Amino acid sequence: MTVLRKTFSATALLALALSATAASGNPAQAESTPAEEEIPQAEVKHIERGDGYVVIYPASDTPPPGEEADRIPTGQVDDDEVVIVANADGSLPLGLEPAELIEAQKVVKENGGDLLGDEETFELLEDHGIEAEEPANDVVTNQTDDAVSSQALTCNGFVAGFNRWGTVTTGSGVFGSPGYRQYYQFSPDFAWTQQLVTGQGIGFEQNTGNMTRTWYGLGSSYTGYTKTANVPWGNVLANPQFRALTGQVGAGGQWCH
Numbered sequence: 301m302t303v304l305r306k307t308f309s310a311t312a313l314l315a316l317a318l319s320a321t322a323a324s325g326n327p328a329q330a331e332s333t334p335a336e337e338e339i340p341q342a343e344v345k346h347i348e349r350g351d352g353y354v355v356i357y358p359a360s361d362t363p364p365p366g367e368e369a370d371r372i373p374t375g376q377v378d379d380d381e382v383v384i385v386a387n388a389d390g391s392l393p394l395g396l397e398p399a400e401l402i403e404a405q406k407v408v409k410e411n412g413g414d415l416l417g418d419e420e421t422f423e424l425l426e427d428h429g430i431e432a433e434e435p436a437n438d439v440v441t442n443q444t445d446d447a448v449s450s451q452a453l454t455c456n457g458f459v460a461g462f463n464r465w466g467t468v469t470t471g472s473g474v475f476g477s478p479g480y481r482q483y484y485q486f487s488p489d490f491a492w493t494q495q496l497v498t499g500q501g502i503g504f505e506q507n508t509g510n511m512t513r514t515w516y517g518l519g520s521s522y523t524g525y526t527k528t529a530n531v532p533w534g535n536v537l538a539n540p541q542f543r544a545l546t547g548q549v550g551a552g553g554q555w556c557h
Contacts, residue, residue: 339367339369339370339371339512340363340364340367340370340371341370341371341372341373341510342358342359342360342363342370342371342372342373342513343358343359343360344356344357344358344359344372344373345357345358345359345390347373347374347375348398350398350399351399351402352380352381352382352402353381353382353383353384353398353401353402354374354375354377354381354382354383354384355384355386355392355398356372356374356383356384356385356386356511357386357390358372358385358386358388359388360388361387361388361468361470361539361541362468362502362513362515362541363513363514363515368514368515369512369513369514369515370512370513371507371510371511371512371513372385372510372511372512372513373509373510374506374509374510374511375509376508376509377506377511379478379535380478380535381535382401382402382405382476382535382536382537383504383506383511383534383535383536383537383538384398384401384536384537384538385504385513385536385537385538385539387470387539393472393473393474393537393538393539394425394432394433394472394473395431395432395433396430396431396432396433400430401473401537403428403430404425404428404430404432404475405475405537407424407425407428407430408421408424408425408475409475409477411424421472432473453483453485453556453557454471454472454556454557455554455555455556456469456470456471456542456554456555456556457469457552457553457554458486458542458543458544458552458553458554458555459544459551459552460488460495460497460498460544460545460546460551460552460553461543461544461545461546462545462546462547462548462549463545463546463547464545465500465543465544465545466543466544466545467543468541468542468543469541469542469543469555470539470540470541471539471540471541471542471555471557472539472540473537473538473539474533474536474537474538474539474540474557475537476504476533476534476535476536476537476538477534477535478534478535479534480533480534480535480536481503481530481531481532481533482501482503482530482531482532482533482540482557483528483529483530483557484499484501484518484528484529484530484531484540484542484555484556484557485526485527485528485529485555485556485557486499486518486521486526486527486542486544486553486554486555486556487521487524487525487526487527487553487554487555488521488522488523488524488525488546488551488552488553489523489551489552489553489554494522494523494524495522495523495546495548495550495551496520496521496522496523496546496547496548497520497521497523497544497545497546497551497553498517498518498519498520498544498545498546499517499518499519499520499521499527499542499543499544499555500515500516500517500518500542500543500544501515501516501518501529501531501540501541501542501555501557502514502515502516502531502538502540502541502542503516503531503532503533504532504533504534504536504538505532505534506534506535506536511536514531514532515543516529516531516532517529518531523551523553540557542555542557
């Protein structure tokens with residue numbers, strides 16, 4: 301028991317070091333963003349407006365390297381308008397066109413919404429003649445979905461960066477709504493030793509004339525434990541993004557949304 305207490309004490313010190321390395325990894329700061337004057341404006345290739353939606357084509361899938369947030373110039377957006385955030389390669393979430401996405405959002409909301417898992421959602425859309433696509437990620441994990449949660453979630457593997465943020469992985473498109481908050485959870489895999497991993501997830505906040513895209517801190521989790529958090533999202537249709545860091549080499553696991 302003495303050895304175990306010492307192990308957790310050292311790990312707790314590592315948690316403090318990770319929090320100092322990435323302030324937004326602190327759960328207490330999950331709702332905070334940098335001061336508005338410090339947030340850079342995102343480079344946007346194109347903005348498309350249609351019936352009930354605004355499509356933003358940013359040059360990058362996330363804020364610039366080293367930045368915790370950026371501002372996407374959406375222009376005025378009505379409460380009932382959906383902001384669709386394209387991927388950097390120009391593709392839209394689920395591989396659909398804007399009008400198809402609006403129809404898909406309507407179908408999903410009328411048939412269970414957040415209670416549907418990914419497989420159920422794709423089957424539902426297919427039944428309504430909508431052929432959606434899942435994003436491709438190269439990161440894999442040996443952890444099963446059941447080891448993370450029994451909820452209807454979409455899960456992906458991740459590799460945590462050593463004392464820096466690791467590779468960003470992308471989840472399936474999420475249909476938001478006014479006031480909606482996006483759920484994230486992550487759990488480090490078992491490796492050589494117990495690992496402590498800090499995670500961040502992308503969220504959105506609509507302001508007058510622009511939308512703030514932010515890496516929100518999700519907190520830290522030990523190997524074998526699951527960390528959960530909700531981040532602002534709103535009436536946005538976009539792909540969730542996740543990244544992680546650790547103070548030990550070889551840490552990875554699974555994140556879900």
